[in-house]
Amino acid sequence: MTTPALAVHELSARYTGAPRRAVDSVDLEVAPGEIVGILGPTGAGKSTLLKCLSGVIPRHDDEAAAKGRIEIFGVDLGQFPSLAAITEQVGLVMQDPELQLVNTTVREELAWGMENRGLPVPEIERRMARAVELFGIEALLDRFTHALSGGEKQRVVVASIFCLSPRIMLLDEPTSELDPAGTESVMNAVRVLADEGVTVIVVEHKVEELAVYADRLVVMDEGVVRQVGTPREVLVGGHAPYRPQVLEVALRLREEGYWPGELPLSVPDAVRVWSDERAKGLAS
Numbered sequence: 152m153t154t155p156a157l158a159v160h161e162l163s164a165r166y167t168g169a170p171r172r173a174v175d176s177v178d179l180e181v182a183p184g185e186i187v188g189i190l191g192p193t194g195a196g197k198s199t200l201l202k203c204l205s206g207v208i209p210r211h212d213d214e215a216a217a218k219g220r221i222e223i224f225g226v227d228l229g230q231f232p233s234l235a236a237i238t239e240q241v242g243l244v245m246q247d248p249e250l251q252l253v254n255t256t257v258r259e260e261l262a263w264g265m266e267n268r269g270l271p272v273p274e275i276e277r278r279m280a281r282a283v284e285l286f287g288i289e290a291l292l293d294r295f296t297h298a299l300s301g302g303e304k305q306r307v308v309v310a311s312i313f314c315l316s317p318r319i320m321l322l323d324e325p326t327s328e329l330d331p332a333g334t335e336s337v338m339n340a341v342r343v344l345a346d347e348g349v350t351v352i353v354v355e356h357k358v359e360e361l362a363v364y365a366d367r368l369v370v371m372d373e374g375v376v377r378q379v380g381t382p383r384e385v386l387v388g389g390h391a392p393y394r395p396q397v398l399e400v401a402l403r404l405r406e407e408g409y410w411p412g413e414l415p416l417s418v419p420d421a422v423r424v425w426s427d428e429r430a431k432g433l434a435s
């Protein structure tokens with residue numbers, strides 16, 4: 152059996168003085184190259200879970216304590232000698248891009264992490280060129296990071312983490328400030344990365360995007376994992392409260408083979424293609 156990219160067992164985390172656990176007895180396994188979407192209301196514990204998985208909690212956050220087991224490709228997180236060693240495997244894109252932009256220009260920002268790792272210049276340039284293409288940020292390269300829009304900042308942060316080539320990427324609402332085209336571009340990039348073997352865990356409120364891109368969804372509430380399954384199992388089955396008509400269309404297209412062959416495929420595109428096909432009598 153393949154070693155999971157990530158194996159979580161009985162993981163709990165509680166902030167100092169909090170009345171309840173922010174993450175409560177979570178069990179989860181994620182395969183290499185899988186895209187797992189995490190859904191759930193505000194305060195469900197999604198960000199805290201990502202912080203635990205990236206090693207920020209418990210080892211580097213005095214306000215929180217976590218217990219349980221986290222394995223990265225079979226290695227217990229506690230065995231990593233430092234947070235830096237964890238970041239070689241796991242890249243975290245936090246909810247607020249401001250927290251992760253530390254350089255003056257976008258070009259410097261992309262190069263910074265790689266320079267700190269001592270990568271040779273040709274390799275830095277190769278990875279930077281790939282990131283620029285994948286995330287469509289060519290026009291931003293010489294811009295000042297402080298003058299970027301919220302959505303541009305988000306793209307630059309995701310691209311800069313991508314440059315570090317982590318085997319697992321944890322993305323906390325990476326498209327919250329992006330318009331539909333920007334969202335599409337980031338999610339397409341995520342799919343490309345997953346196809347190349349990168350494991351992606353993405354917290355996202357844009358459920359219809361997750362329906363198309365994620366292999367599995369995890370629904371959290373009050374720190375607890377309430378449901379894990381394919382997008383169809385989670386979103387369309389049972390009593391899921393998540394806009395079922397649009398999701399039906401997106402999921403159906405994916406199942407009928409329009410995905411993943413035809414990039415890019417947004418949900419509006421999905422609805423259009425499906426109606427066109429329907430009009431031609433090709434879909435019932």
Ligand SMILES: Nc1ncnc2c1ncn2[C@@H]1O[C@H](COP(=O)(O)OP(=O)(O)OP(=O)(O)O)[C@@H](O)[C@H]1O
Nearest residue numbers: 166169173191192193194195196197198199200214
């Ligand atoms: N630094 C902190 N100190 C104390 N409590 C915190 C801290 N960060 C989060 N919490 C609490 O932990 C719980 C889980 O928060 P978390 O940010 O993980 O939720 P979330 O699902 O990511 O929410 P959102 O969708 O709003 O980002 C919430 O009750 C929150 O108030």
